[in-house]
Amino acid sequence: MVGSQSNSNPARIPALGFRALALVVLGILLMWLDNREHHLDAVRRVIGVAVYPIQIVVDTPARAWSWMRDLSASKNQLQLENSRLRTEALITRARMQELAALKAENDRLRAMLDAREQVRGEVRVAGIMAVDANPYRHNIVLDVGSREGVYDGQAIVDASGVVGQVIETGLSTSQAILISDPDHALPVVVNRNGLRTVAFGTGEYKRLSLPFLANNADIQPGDLLVTSGLGGAFPSGYPVAVVDQVTRLPQESFAEVTATPAAALDQVREVMLIWVRKQDPGADDE
Amino acid sequence: MSNERALRQLPVLITLLIAFMLTMMPLPTAAEPFRPDWLALVLVFWAMAVPRSYSVGIAWLIGILLDVAQGTLLGQHALALCVIIYITVKFHLLMRVFPLSQLTATVFALLTLYQFLLFWINGVAGVTAPAIDYWGPVVAGTIAWPFLSVMLSGLRYRVQTGG
Numbered sequence: 001m002v003g004s005q006s007n008s009n010p011a012r013i014p015a016l017g018f019r020a021l022a023l024v025v026l027g028i029l030l031m032w033l034d035n036r037e038h039h040l041d042a043v044r045r046v047i048g049v050a051v052y053p054i055q056i057v058v059d060t061p062a063r064a065w066s067w068m069r070d071l072s073a074s075k076n077q078l079q080l081e082n083s084r085l086r087t088e089a090l091i092t093r094a095r096m097q098e099l100a101a102l103k104a105e106n107d108r109l110r111a112m113l114d115a116r117e118q119v120r121g122e123v124r125v126a127g128i129m130a131v132d133a134n135p136y137r138h139n140i141v142l143d144v145g146s147r148e149g150v151y152d153g154q155a156i157v158d159a160s161g162v163v164g165q166v167i168e169t170g171l172s173t174s175q176a177i178l179i180s181d182p183d184h185a186l187p188v189v190v191n192r193n194g195l196r197t198v199a200f201g202t203g204e205y206k207r208l209s210l211p212f213l214a215n216n217a218d219i220q221p222g223d224l225l226v227t228s229g230l231g232g233a234f235p236s237g238y239p240v241a242v243v244d245q246v247t248r249l250p251q252e253s254f255a256e257v258t259a260t261p262a263a264a265l266d267q268v269r270e271v272m273l274i275w276v277r278k279q280d281p282g283a284d285d286e
Numbered sequence: 287m288s289n290e291r292a293l294r295q296l297p298v299l300i301t302l303l304i305a306f307m308l309t310m311m312p313l314p315t316a317a318e319p320f321r322p323d324w325l326a327l328v329l330v331f332w333a334m335a336v337p338r339s340y341s342v343g344i345a346w347l348i349g350i351l352l353d354v355a356q357g358t359l360l361g362q363h364a365l366a367l368c369v370i371i372y373i374t375v376k377f378h379l380l381m382r383v384f385p386l387s388q389l390t391a392t393v394f395a396l397l398t399l400y401q402f403l404l405f406w407i408n409g410v411a412g413v414t415a416p417a418i419d420y421w422g423p424v425v426a427g428t429i430a431w432p433f434l435s436v437m438l439s440g441l442r443y444r445v446q447t448g449g
Contacts, residue, residue, distance in 0.1 A: 016341065020372035023346045027368060030350075030361035035411050040360050047354040054303070054355070058310045130312045134356045134424075135321070136408060136415035168357050175357040182414050203416055204316065266315050 041168075045146075048170040055131045055141065055173060062130035066269075122275040124148070126156075128268060129173065138162070138178040138201065138265070144273070145172040153233050155274040161239040161262025162186065162227060163271050178265050179240065180205050188240050189228040193218055198226055199240060199259065205266040208241050210257040215248050217255060225259055235276055297441040301328050302348065310355060319422030322430040325352060326367060326400050330374050330393060331435060333341035334382060334441045337375040345371035359411050361385065370396045386432055394428040 034040045073081075126148075129141040143151050146169045154166040157175055164178040177184050180201040188199045188210075195218060199208045213219055223243040229236025241259035248255045305324035313321055325348060332340040349364030356363075373396065374381065381392060401420045408415065 005407045014371065016375055020342045020368060023342055024365055027346065027349075027361035027365035031359045031365070031407065031411070034360040044360060047350060051351055051355040054306055054310060058307050058312075062312065065428075131310045132312050132318070132321075133384060135318070136356055136358070136413055136419055183412075269304050 004138060033144045039237070042044060045170055045202070048173070051169075052172060058131050058142075059129045072283055123272045124275070125270055126150075126273050127270055134175075137183070138164075138181040138203070138205070139167075140176050140178065140268075142166070142174045142176055142271070142273075143172070145170045145174045147172055148274060149275070150174050155238075155276065156232045156271045157238055157274060158268050158271050159264060160264070161241070162234065163263045163265065163268060165233055166273075178205075179208065179261060180265050186234070186240060187228045187230040188225040189236075190219060190243075191224040191226050191239075195219060204260075206260055207260045208261055210243075210259060211254060212255050213255050215250075215253060215255050219255070221242060221246055224262075233272060233276075292296060294392060294445055295339070297445055298332050300334070301332075301438065301441070306348075306351070306355075319416075319418045320426040321423060322395060322427035323400060323423050324430075326397060327427055327431060327434055328438070329371055330396060331438050331442075332445075333374040334378045335438075337378045338447055340373050341375050342368050357383045359407060359413075361401065362404060362407045362411075365407070366400050369403060370400050372398075386435070389435070391430050392427060393431045394424065397424045397427045405418070 020065065030040065124144070126142045126144045129143050131141045142150070142156075150166055150169045152166055152169060156163045156165055158195050162179055164176045164181075164184070166174050166176045168175040178201070179186055179199070180203065182201050182203045184201040186199045187196070189196050195213075197212050197217075199210055202209050210219075210225075221243050225239045225240045227234040227236055227240055239262040241261045243257060243259045245258045246255055247257075302325070306330040309321070309323045329340070329348065330343050333345070343368040348365045349362075349367040350360065352358075352363040352367075353360050381389060384392065401424050405420050
C-alpha cells in the first residue's frame with residue numbers, strides 16, 4: 001500500500017536517487033582521471049568547442065568598446081599618438097643596435113667560456129579575452145590555441161615583464177596561469193648579484209613572495225629579479241619583479257621578502273607568447 | 287506539437303545561457319569574489335519549478351561545461367551542482383510552499399553546501415585559494431536569490447503549464 005501510494009504520488013521523480021548517485025560516481029571518476037594523468041585533455045578540447053561561442057559573446061562588449069574608442073578618437077589624438085609611437089620606435093631601434101653589439105659580444109664571451117648556447121625564442125602577440133576563468137586561480141583566457149601552435153607550459157610575457165604560462169590549450173583558446181597565483185612558482189635570479197631563488201605567487205596581483213632566502217642573503221629593496229631559465233619553461237633574462245620589502249627577523253632563519261611584479265598583471269590586454277627552442281638539440285641530456 | 291513543447295522550454299534555456307554568460311563576465315578585481323553562483327541559482331529555481339524536466343542530468347551536463355570553461359577539474363562543478371539539485375528536487379514540494387524568507391535561508395544552505403563541495407574537491411586536488419573566494423559567492427548568491435526568483439517566477443508559469 002505504501003508502495004502504491006508513493007507510485008501514484010505525482011511529485012515523485014522516478015529513479016532520482018539512483019541517477020544522482022550514478023552521476024556523482026561518474027563525476028568522481030572523471031576528476032580522478034583528470035587529476036592524475038591529464039587523460040582527458042582531448043575531451044576538454046571537444047567540450048571547449050561548445051563553450052567557445054559563449055566566450056566569444058561575453059568577450060564582445062569589451063572588444064566593441066575598444067573598437068568604438070578607436071573609431072571615435074579624433075584626428076588630433078591620432079596624430080599625437082602617431083608621433084609618440086614614432087619616437088618610441090626610433091628609440092627602440094637605436095637600442096636594438098646597441099643590443100646587437102652586446103649580443104655579439106655576449107656570444108663571443110660565451111664561446112670563450114664554452115658555455116651552452118643560450119635559449120632563443122620566437123614570439124607572437126596574443127589577446128586576452130575579457131572572460132573570467134577559474135575563480136580559485138589567477139587565470140586568463142587567451143584568444144589563441146593549439147591551432148596556432150600554443151603548447152602547455154609556454155611562457156607569456158608583456159612589454160614590461162613576465163606574465164605567466166599556459167596551463168591548458170584548447171583548439172582556439174587557451175588558459176594561462178599568472179605568476180601571482182598562489183600555486184605558481186618561478187625560478188628567478190637577482191639581476192645585481194646572480195643570487196638564485198624562487199618567486200611564489202601570493203594571490204594578490206601586486207605582490208610576489210620569496211620565501212627561500214636566508215636571513216643573511218644579499219638582497220635589498222629595489223633589486224630586479226629576472227627569470228633564471230632554470231626549469232626550462234622561461235627563457236632566461238626576462239624581468240619578473242622588483243623587490244619592495246625585506247624583513248629580517250633575528251629569530252627566524254629565513255628573511256621575509258616581497259616583490260612587485262614588473263608586468264601590470266591585472267591590467268594587461270595583450271601579451272606575447274614565447275616559443276622556446278634550444279639551438280643545440282643534443283644539450284638536453286645533461 | 288513537439289515544436290510547441292520545445293518553445294515552452296525556451297525561457298529555461300535562455301535563462302541558463304544568460305547565467306552562464308554572467309558567470310564568465312569579467313568583473314573588477316575587487317568585486318570578483320562576490321560573483322553569485324548564477325548557474326547554481328538558476329538551476330535550483332528551475333529544478334524546484336519543473337523537477338521532471340530539469341533535474342540532476344541537466345545540472346551535471348552544465349557542470350561539465352562550466353568545468354571546461356573555467357579550467358577547473360573536470361567533474362568538480364558537475365558533482366557539486368548534481369548534489370544540490372538532487373536535494374532541491376527531493377524537497378521541491380516543501381520548498382515551493384516556503385515563504386520567501388525561509389526559501390532564501392534554504393538557498394543559503396544549498397549554496398554553502400555547493401561551495402563546501404568545491405572546497406573539498408580543491409583540497410583533495412591541492413588547489414589553494416583564499417577563503418573569501420568561497421564565502422563571497424555564498425553571500426552574494428543569497429542576496430541575489432529574492433530578486434532572481436521574482437524575475438524568474440514570471441516565466442515559470444509559461445514553462446510549467448506545458449508540464
